[in-house]
Amino acid sequence: MAMRDVLCEELYKLMQNDEKVVVIDADLAKADGTFNLRKSFPDRAFDVGIAEANMTSIAAGMSSYGFKPWITSFTPFVSRRNADQIAISVAYSKQNVKIVGTDPGITAELNGGTHMGIEDVGILRSIPNTVIVEIIDEVQLRKAIPVINDYHGCVYLRMFRKDCPIVTKEDYEFDLFKADTLKKGVDVSIFATGIMVETALKAAEILNEKGINAEVINIHTIKPIDKETVIESVKKTGAAVVCENHNIMGGLYSAVAEVTARHCPVKLVPVGIPDVAGEVGKLPYLRERMHMTVDDVVNAALEAKGLL
Template identity: 45%
Template sequence: MATGSKEERWLRETYVDLLIEAGEQNPDIVILEADLMKAAGTIRFKERFPERTINVGIAEANMMSVAAGMSAMGKIPFTHTFTPFTTRRACDQVTLSIAYAGLNVKMMGSDPGVTAELNGGTHMSMEDMAVMRNIPGMVIYEPVDSAQLRKIFPQIVSHYGPVYIRLLRRNAVSIFNEDQEFTLGKGTVLKEGADVTILATGIMVAEAVEAEKELKKEGIDAEIINIHTLKPLDEDLVLKSAKKTKAVVTAENHSVIGALGGAVSEFLSGTFPVPVIRVGVQDHFGEVGFTGFLQEKYGLTKKEIVAAAKQAIQIRREQA
């Protein structure tokens, strides 16, 4: 299942392919842009469906309001901009115009977390999933690679309601096989294990896969689970694994506050309390830098996952 190799195409290209394919099948699909069609790659959708493409300019809050209106008229709008502008900047419109109104808008936020790279701290959202997770009715999905995105995308289109797609724009590490099936809202077990559970999302799945190899060398049998849908959280799978290993690590390209680490900790504390060690950004803003450098700086590598796994196991032993 895990290949660990770089994809040849940027993940955004797969996304746009799927968007065009869905547009061919459903005339109600439209896209709204905040003057970033080149960055998002959606200019190809515009070339195919110019009459279904609206560029509102650098006015993200207005874009969400327009999308809400189009949904109310029976369209299926997809909005596109960088993660902080989908979430922080347009939060009130997303909350009230879309979610509170129960409308069917799909929101793509690109360049999540440290992958914003040279756009720097202003464009580097470490809190976008936490913001969206607090909005009732919101579905939050972050694909790992193209294979997973291809399987899940039609489910996003058919799901009625607001969906936040947190999309890595550049090359992803290929983890899954093309013939594997995935379900929106259900986690995916990459490897079963008995000693510690590692729950990972986005670019941290590849780091978790590498961490498992290092832990195996030390005789630690780790279970690796991809939580691609943060909301709704696959509570059944999380609980089943936590009951088996009694030690949990979460790994995310996001603040440790309010997203995967927060959701898992909140859930398990009320159902089956076990040690949960959160690997992620420790309450910091972002900065300019390449992804590899920033992952090292903010502790988003296999090294931190290995250390967290050992810490969780040690706490479990002390509590036994």
């Protein structure tokens, strides 16, 4: 099932159970899956037009009145474009607004470089009072949405809006502040988020054939990062790779480095967008172009271990 349809279903459940939940769009409701909510909740699901700044501050105003707004748009428009509205109307003012950014990084595919949020995590991470979550598949999304709704504050959720390979097991429970160790290992830590989680798991299989037992951890919450899990893992493995669908500056690589540099310095090799602008293309091409393939993760692990 497409992630946007799951988003719609889960928001529908929230709205049914809680009349304070509202969903606001800026003319991308049909793209993000939230359009049909208007049939059931014509007063509480609405569009402000192509005006993301206004959408964000309106959401903050509604939050000040006790409502629980969710706002959605493509990743760059809901983060980069209205960074100041998030910073002041929402985060500084401690408002309870949930921000959904779809198609982060290279998942913008044929919309191309103008539509690729490759800096959104970096922007949001440096704003106090924000929580940043990246979701990998529909199972995790279904578990995460009620937890995020119950958290009072500014939460930014980035996710691909189309079909995602399912990595998460059905009995999974989402803990907003706890990273998920998907595969135990002792030789190298692979911290991954978003579409790079499945890539990391495939890389771990190849590394296994080479005699390297990798630990794969899904950092779904990039801020605040689960320091304990990161430290525990690298203390055990002594080397790490960080995989993300974001510029390697400011995102998960930076977040992990901030933890390890202080608490347990180890060699840390990034796999992500290497500070170059996006471009149009389908995912396989863009993964090659940005060095975000399974082989890139394998090579990064070998480099981290001093074997390359």
